[in-house]
Amino acid sequence: MYLAGDIGGTKTILALFDQATGPHHPVFEQTFASARYPDLETMIAEFREQHPVPIxxxxxxxxGPVVSGRASITNLSxxxxxxxxxxxxxGAPVRLLNDLEAIAQSVPILEPADLETLTAGQAIAGGAIGVIAPGTGLGEAFLTWDGVRYRPHPSEGGHTTFAPRNQxxxxxLDYLHQRxxxxxxxxxxxxIGIPNLYxxxxxxxxxxxxxxxxxxLAAASDPTPVIVQAGMATEQMCLVCRTTLELFVDILAAEAGNLALKxxxxxxxxxxxxxxxxxxxLIKRERFLQVFRDKGRFSELLSQVPIHVILEPKAGLLGAAAAAMS
Structure with missing residues (x-):
């Protein structure tokens, strides 16, 4: 049995996996409110009291960033x-991964049902793979082929300087430079960026x-779900919210293209x-591919790059399980 976890500032998911059934099928899984525990060790001890099996x-x-086997969790002490x-x-071996590294670890074992393919492109065997993930923050990672399997690499690409494409x-950019x-x-x-766009x-x-x-929005502790819901509504859609999301998708497409080149x-x-x-x-519109490929002399190269949206909501947990088993 292998133990895997997706550790966040709000919630933590712990799960046990059997090598025979693989990382897609947890044997036991439990979600915890992270702030209720003083540390991960206490949470794991409670989990193992219910599931006392050798690990x-x-x-x-x-x-959060992982340095020399240690990590501090964003929004948690x-x-x-x-x-x-x-x-x-x-004494069981333990590996810590940045959350985007964990998602990247899941990519080679994702199944067709876990993905929405925007364009099949022409993947090159052993070619590098880029991963970009806008959640609360913007994470970026990539995978390289070592001759046997893909290995994930974390980055802090989401904190690179925003480069505008049009007026x-x-x-x-001028508006946000005031803040x-x-x-x-x-x-x-x-x-955290969607309210800025709004x-x-x-x-x-x-x-x-x-x-x-x-x-x-005035009553919400987090405005982003309100903006997304109102912008994607089929009835009584908010034009400001919809324009916000269209701008967001354009920027996502452009930065995904930047990552593909990098x-x-x-x-x-x-x-x-x-x-x-x-x-x-919005992402499935032809415009997303046009913006992704809008890289001048390298547009033709990017037209061959496959693009997929990960639909599996627990990709990070799946990736952690794959890392534990490897």
């Missing part, structure tokens, strides 16, 4: 140490707001995170 290995995807967790698990995006010294892609292509569309483009949506992703680009499946009708 051969463990891996955890964590929402935990420090996770792989060596300490190994002691708790009676509207230039105006957006931030550095405008990264995460500021405009993530859950404010820009409201203040600079349409100069109006839907009263009912404005009332909901890592020469001839094996494909995979779009993960919680937001893209909720905007799938």
């Amino acid at each position: 051969e290995g463990a891996a955890f995807g964590v929402a 935990w420090t996770i140490d792989a060596a300490r967790l190994s002691t708790v698990l009676n 509207v995006e230039k105006d957006l 931030y010294n550095h405008v990264s892609y995460e500021r405009v292509c993530s859950g 404010a820009f569309v409201r203040d600079r483009l349409l100069q109006r707001e839907t009263p009912a949506v404005a009332e909901q 890592v020469l992703a001839t094996g494909g680009v995979y779009i993960g995170g919680g937001l893209p499946p909720r905007m799938l009708p």
Whole structure:
């Protein structure tokens, strides 16, 4: 049996996997409210009281950078140490992965039902693979072939400087420079970035707001779900919200194309995170491919790159399980 976890600031999922059934089929799975526990060791101890089986290995995807087997969790006071967790698990090897690295780890074992293919392209065997995932923040990772299997590599590409493509995006950059010294892609292509786009569309483009949506936003602790729901509504759609999401999708397409060039992703680009499946009708438009490929002399190269949206909501847990088994 192998233990895998998807560790977040709000919730943590722990699950046991059997080598025989593989990472797609957890034997036991449980979700915990992270803030109720002083550390991961206490949570694991409670989980193992209910499932007291020997553990051969463990891996955890964590929402934060991993350095020398240690990680601090964003929005949580935990420090996770792989060596300490190994002691708790009676010496079983433990691996910590950045959350995007965990999603990347899942890519080679995703099944057709886990994906929405935007374009099949012409994947090159052993070619690098790019992974971009707008969730609360914007994560980016990539995989390279070592001659036997794909190996994931984390990055902090979501914090690179936002590069506008047209006059509207230039105006957006000017608008956000009034708030931030550095405008990264995460500021405009993530859950925390969507309210920035909404404010820009409201203040600079349409100069109006839907009263009912404005009332909901004023009462919401997190405005992003309100904006996404109102922008994707088929009835009584909010024009400011819809324009916000269309701008978001354009920026996502452009940065996915940037990532494809940076890592020469001839094996494909995979779009993960919680937001893209909720905007799938916009992402499936031909415009997404046009913006993705709009790279001048390299447009033809990008026209051959396969692009997939990851629909599996627990890809990070699946990837952690695959890492534990390997």
